[in-house]
Amino acid sequence: MAKFEGYKDIYVFVEQRNGEIANVGYELISEARKLVASIPQMGFQVVGVLLGHNVTDKANDVIAHGADKVIVADHELLEGYSTQFYADTLTQIIETYKPDSFLTGATVLGRDLAPRVAARLNAGLTADATKIEIDQEKVADGEALLLVTRPTFGGNLFGTIVCPDTRPQMATIRPNVFSMDPVDTTRTGEVVAFTPDFKDTDAKVVVKEVIAKVVEGIDITKCDILVGAGRGAEDCLDMVEAVAEELGGAMCASRAVVDDGFASKDIQVGQTGKTVRPSLYIACGISGACQHVAGMEKSDMIIAINRDPQAEIFSIANMGFIGDVKEILPLLKEEIIAAKKA
């Protein structure tokens, strides 16, 4: 007999704001598909959970992105995000459907909501994870134990966390670490409407005003080509920009460059900056500290230029060049122009 009778499937919270679904929900659905495929004997499904108001029509998008089933709670109190009403609804959904595991994006919203729900259910919750696997040895016993890995101590150490005794196994997962499968509009799936039952409809917290943050420049998490500037490239940031521009990409920076005041925090990559996964990342004068690497190691191809042969960045770069960025970058720009013409 299964250890946790009645608990099954991998559930993914599909975060939306103003009817717009955040990519992380789809990234987690894509990853959940891989997980269920690794344990065919369990017969698990991937279930999306969508909360909001007038969002039911979005359920088909969730299915097209890989869900077998979508549970939709469409209610006027769920119009904008509210910790109170979202936590009430999610707890009721979990108690009703008994997911074996429940994944949420580690966004500001996800990190506000998931802990609250986990505490109410006394379920284990692993925070801000970057990798999920299933313990194949336990599958024979009818158990789909998640092995959830996360960086700790500022990215210096990784811990793999398990919740062997409670269900659902909950985790928040960092956006942009899993890739999103292509959309398949021919997929079909089940849409289940869930009506939440609010004991208390009096809102304890009210959002009075929403102010857009002024974003200067472009969103580096959406760029396919990034040229990263480190402290070693501080004297030639114009060349870093020029190479990025020639490649049709953008410049990003290490924290050192941001701290030194040469770049805005918006383009900082790393543990305390943004996580990026472009097709190409050229690291210029970046030492390769673990906190920086944590934000860019998933890039498809990494090229590093550093004058110190011992630099850590060389251990993760696909191609490393020992040399001076001030010499290489101007020449590289010319070579790119030439290669385009050829």
Place this chain on the structure above:
Amino acid sequence: MKIIVLVKQVPDSTEIRVDKVTGTLIRAGVPSIINPDDLAGVEEALKIKEATGAHVTVISMGPPQASGMLKELYGRGVDECILITDRAFAGADTCATSSTLAAAIEKVGYDLIIGGRQAIDGDTAQVGPQTAERLDIPQVTYVDKIMEVNDKSVTVRKSLEDTEEIIEAKLPCLLTTLSGMNTPRYMNCNDIVDSFSKEVKIMTFADLDIPAEKVGLAGSPTKVHHTFTKDVTAETETYDMPAADAAKLIAKTLKEKQIITK
């Protein structure tokens, strides 16, 4: 008004190094600091105290040596420091930590609770929301400005990915604060002198109304399966060649990979 600030003592992560052989943290010689997000919370509480005469209690759960750090906070001007410490609390995850903190908070009494957004050792950002849940009070996380406080409510600014929200929450409630929202004050001379005569109050398991299975390792549903340091997986090749050749090789490779097109 009674304000409680949750404070954790953490190793200074800018100083932490990993032993590449054993894959464990080298803690020896690493200084302990007050978690930066929590220090911002202490500063906000002291500002409210100045404006309204609120009473500020700091609560920390940790090993006995954390009392040194708490004593320092008397020097900044807090009214009371409580250290929750007991062998029974060892090995607590966020679930057990929040249960323990909530049990202590109930004993002390509160109108407003301020915690840090996240602690730099675990980086979970879960203890704040989970403590609010245990106390059954509302929460606002990621607060980067406290705009107004009165007897019934607080108005704060919350920082999200692309927006900021101005939020009003009824009291009692719990806020989690972001370091960088203020510059924490230094200790002042009068308070330092006063702090010598002030004691850190100790609470143990016996002082809290909480069942043993809710605290420490027993009350923790998450378990550490294993830890490791970064493994090098990428196929790496390092070249030492003249700059002109390096530029050529990069451009050639990008052309082959069709990253450089027309």
